[in-house]
Amino acid sequence: MLRALVxxxxxxxxxxxxxxxxxxxxxxTYRALGVRITxxxxxxxxxxxxLWQVDGLGTKPFDWPRPDGQPVDNRSWASxxxxxxxxxVHLSLCGGWWPDEGINYHRPAWWLPKSxxxxxxxxxxxxQVILHRHSTSQLLEACCLAVNLGPHERITRDHPLVRWDxxxxxxxxxxxxxxxxx
Amino acid sequence: xxxxxxxxxxxxxxxGLFSGAVALAGATTVIGSAAITTSTAALSPAPAVLxxxxxxxxxxxxxxxxxxxxxxxxxxxxxxAVSATALLRPDAKFGLHPELAPLLPLxxxxxxxxxxxxxxxxxxxxxxxxxxxxxxxxxxxxVRTGWLNRLIGTDTETSPLxxxxxxxGVVPTSLYGPQGVMSASDVGSVRISGDDKWDTxxxxxxxxxxxxxxxxxxxxTAMRSMFxxxxxxxxxxxxxxxxxxxxxxxxxxxxxxxARVIRGDVGVRVITVDQGDWDMHADLGTAERGWLRxxxxxxxxxxxAFFGDLGDQTDKVTLVTISEFGRRVVENDSGGLxxxxxxxxxxxxxxxxxxxxxxxxxxxxxLDSDVPVTTDYRSVLAEVVSKRFxxxxxxxxxxxxxxxxxxxxxx
Numbered sequence: 001m002l003r004a005l006v007x008x009x010x011x012x013x014x015x016x017x018x019x020x021x022x023x024x025x026x027x028x029t030y031r032a033l034g035v036r037i038t039x040x041x042x043x044x045x046x047x048x049x050x051l052w053q054v055d056g057l058g059t060k061p062f063d064w065p066r067p068d069g070q071p072v073d074n075r076s077w078a079s080x081x082x083x084x085x086x087x088x089v090h091l092s093l094c095g096g097w098w099p100d101e102g103i104n105y106h107r108p109a110w111w112l113p114k115s116x117x118x119x120x121x122x123x124x125x126x127x128q129v130i131l132h133r134h135s136t137s138q139l140l141e142a143c144c145l146a147v148n149l150g151p152h153e154r155i156t157r158d159h160p161l162v163r164w165d166x167x168x169x170x171x172x173x174x175x176x177x178x179x180x181x182x
Numbered sequence: 183x184x185x186x187x188x189x190x191x192x193x194x195x196x197x198g199l200f201s202g203a204v205a206l207a208g209a210t211t212v213i214g215s216a217a218i219t220t221s222t223a224a225l226s227p228a229p230a231v232l233x234x235x236x237x238x239x240x241x242x243x244x245x246x247x248x249x250x251x252x253x254x255x256x257x258x259x260x261x262x263a264v265s266a267t268a269l270l271r272p273d274a275k276f277g278l279h280p281e282l283a284p285l286l287p288l289x290x291x292x293x294x295x296x297x298x299x300x301x302x303x304x305x306x307x308x309x310x311x312x313x314x315x316x317x318x319x320x321x322x323x324x325v326r327t328g329w330l331n332r333l334i335g336t337d338t339e340t341s342p343l344x345x346x347x348x349x350x351g352v353v354p355t356s357l358y359g360p361q362g363v364m365s366a367s368d369v370g371s372v373r374i375s376g377d378d379k380w381d382t383x384x385x386x387x388x389x390x391x392x393x394x395x396x397x398x399x400x401x402x403t404a405m406r407s408m409f410x411x412x413x414x415x416x417x418x419x420x421x422x423x424x425x426x427x428x429x430x431x432x433x434x435x436x437x438x439x440x441a442r443v444i445r446g447d448v449g450v451r452v453i454t455v456d457q458g459d460w461d462m463h464a465d466l467g468t469a470e471r472g473w474l475r476x477x478x479x480x481x482x483x484x485x486x487a488f489f490g491d492l493g494d495q496t497d498k499v500t501l502v503t504i505s506e507f508g509r510r511v512v513e514n515d516s517g518g519l520x521x522x523x524x525x526x527x528x529x530x531x532x533x534x535x536x537x538x539x540x541x542x543x544x545x546x547x548x549l550d551s552d553v554p555v556t557t558d559y560r561s562v563l564a565e566v567v568s569k570r571f572x573x574x575x576x577x578x579x580x581x582x583x584x585x586x587x588x589x590x591x592x593x
Contacts, residue, residue: 019401078400080342080408081353081365088375138392146389168376168386176393180401 018182019074022057025086026050028182029093029174032130036104045102053099057085090174095167108166109157119144119161120151123169130173139176146172186473186518187239187461188309225341225414225449230532230570233440233453233488233501234330234356235433237481239309239461242509242519243526244553245474246282247296247538251275254545258512262519264469276538280469281478284486285530292536293489295589297562299524299542301507301555307521309461312506317356319560320580329563329578330452331359336573342411345452346443348436354454362407363452364415368439369423372415418446428487429480433457437484441491444499451571457481460505464516489531496531500570503528504559511551524553527562529589533570539589557587565590 005011020028030037030050040047054060058077064070071077092098096105109115113125120135123143127135140151147165155161161169173179249255250266251274269277271289276298278289288294303321306312315321319329334344345363347353353365366372376386387409394405421442428434436455443450459477466474485501492499508525526540541556564575564584569592575584 017399074400078404079365080362080404080411083401083404083408084366084372084374088371091375138396142389142392145383145385145392148383148385168381171376172389172393175390177397177399177401181399 016178016181017074019077020180020182021070021072021077022054022059022082023061024182025057025180026054026089028179029090032174032179033093033170034106035093038102038104040102042101044099046099047102049099049101053089057089058082086180087171087175091167091171094170094174108162111166111170112155112157112162116154116156118151119149119153119155122155123151126170126173130170131176131178133178139173139178142176143169143172186464187459188463188521225339225343227447228449228451228498229572231444231451231453231495231499232330232333232566232570233444233455233499235437235455235457235485235501235503236313236354236356237460237503237505238313238456238458240505240507240509240521241460241477241503241525242462242466242474243298243505243524244509244511245466245469246279246478246528247298247526248277248279249275249298249542249545250277252542252545254511254547258545258547258551260513261517262466262468262474262513268469273538275542279478281475282482284482288486288489288530289536293534294528294530295534295536296538296540297527297529297557297587297589298538298540299553299556300527300540300559300562301524303555303558305507305523305552307507307523309506309521314355316504316506316559317354319356319563319578319582323580326355327359328354328356329560330356330454331361331363332578333567333571333573334363334452335359335361336571336577339449341414341449342407343414343448343450345454346440346450347454347456348439348443349454349456354456357452357454362411364411368435369418369421369442372412372418374412414448415446417448418443421445424491427491429483431480431484433480434484434487437488438491441488444495445491445493447495462509462518463514463520464518466513466518485530498532500529500531500533500566502563502566508553510549511545511553512547512549522552524555527559529562529566533566533590535589535591539587558582558585561585561587562589 037046051060059070111126120140123140124135127133127139144151146168147161149161244255245264248264248269250269250272256263264279268280270280270283270286271278285294302315306315317328330345342362342364344361345357347357347363347365349367353363357363374386394402423442425435425438428438440453440455443453462473466472469475504527505525507521507523509519509522514520543554545551560579560582561584564579565587567573567578568575569590
């Protein structure tokens with residue numbers, strides 16, 4: 001039966017049309033940002049804190065109170081409140097602000113494949129790293145708006161973008177339709 | 183060693199509810215063990231506001247409103263009964279727990295009512311299952327829509343600000359459904375992270391608009407609804423935070439956020455607050471000290487502060503408390519009470535006919551004795567729905583014929 005399901009046109013047609021639920025969103029965010037977490041020794045450690053993060057997004061693993069299981073649909077996870085919660089978690093992780101123990105984040109300059117690099121090429125690079133696809137004109141425009149830069153801006157390791165605004169740039173990818181679906 | 187609360191409730195109280203699971207429903211706020219949810223649509227002013235305060239874990243109604251005329255109450259509870267002489271505002275049958283004293287001004291003004299022996303039409307002693315049944319309030323239907331979501335669906339408004347859950351995570355079943363609602367732990371968290379004072383070009387918002395405005399999926403709809411709700415919510419952020427006047431507890435903080443949402447007057451009709459910690463299987467305590475006394479004191483102080491903090495919205499607001507079920511008549515060997523059946527509901531504020539309501543038959547003192555249910559809880563809620571909102575009780579409580587309770591005055 002599983003083979004039949006996977007072979008169906010409905011299965012292939014659903015790619016990119018399914019909303020990531022809280023667990024999927026959080027795990028994908030940790031993966032996309034390449035953060036490393038260590039074995040926890042205190043409540044505050046990331047390995048514990050991520051449970052509170054996912055709870056804030058909607059529900060923790062195995063926490064659904066009813067025997068019918070947590071919903072596997074789009075509507076249940078597409079609400080204004082969930083979107084606000086997701087954007088909050090995304091930005092917090094992009095900035096490396098919380099969790100702040102038992103976790104190693106990449107430094108902002110790590111995201112530059114070379115220095116200097118033109119901003120539009122950086123956006124395309126990040127799109128491939130985070131979203132596994134090339135950038136689009138719409139995504140580039142959104143990134144330009146997010147950090148108030150033009151597409152041809154020359155980015156170096158000591159550019160204000162790297163010094164201050166990398167979280168705002170990174171979270172633009174995580175808050176995009178491409179990231180919140182699977 | 184005895185677990186003071188049962189394992190099922192311990193799991194439930196950690197449950198993650200949907201984070202405003204329903205697109206455009208309302209907002210939920212969770213504060214510690216208390217969670218707040220509200221609902222609204224670019225919204226006309228609310229004709230009435232209903233605050234539903236859920237006492238999770240099943241509060242013991244026989245301690246809160248004591249049937250002091252019944253000798254079985256005293257013989258069944260040698261260690262935990264509340265003495266008749268300590269009761270407040272006793273009539274021939276009932277009296278209030280002494281720690282409800284902060285509510286006496288409301289009681290004396292005829293704005294606080296207690297309806298005893300209310301509950302589900304048949305006993306259900308599972309916390310999660312009873313909670314679902316109480317909040318869905320449409321037995322036999324497999325549609326996941328709660329009664330408060332149906333209530334906000336009876337008008338033409340569609341804003342997610344119609345309903346607001348003050349709490350974190352998932353909105354309660356009562357508010358879950360096709361009508362959008364909001365959910366947040368506090369007013370301050372209803373915001374887009376990064377849309378802050380350092381974003382001098384307002385690039386965060388315009389960037390999100392660029393990404394989502396053309397998106398026709400369910401998520402895109404939710405994002406647009408979120409933008410609209412945030413803009414409409416602005417007056418609430420401007421409303422004074424009077425939290426200092428409340429107990430510094432989960433329910434105190436939650437109700438202070440609720441009052442702020444109401445004073446913002448952005449059209450929120452329904453607000454839910456979950457307050458946990460009433461599952462007292464052991465060590466319930468006495469009227470003078472202990473778990474139930476502390477909870478009762480906290481609850482009464484928070485509700486009293488709330489009704490003093492509503493400003494010009496006071497005459498719109500009705501508050502109802504509800505538990506998933508009541509507790510046994512007979513005290514157990516651990517000084518607590520196990521899961522029972524009938525319970526008391528409190529109603530306060532606009533439209534309430536104060537005093538004691540409901541019929542309490544003589545109790546029995548066997549180990550399995552419950553407070554019987556003489557008033558279906560939906561009859562109580564139906565009166566609120568029809569008298570305060572002018573809504574069809576058939577739409578909110580399908581296939582149910584309410585019986586008159588007399589706890590609400592005519593509009």
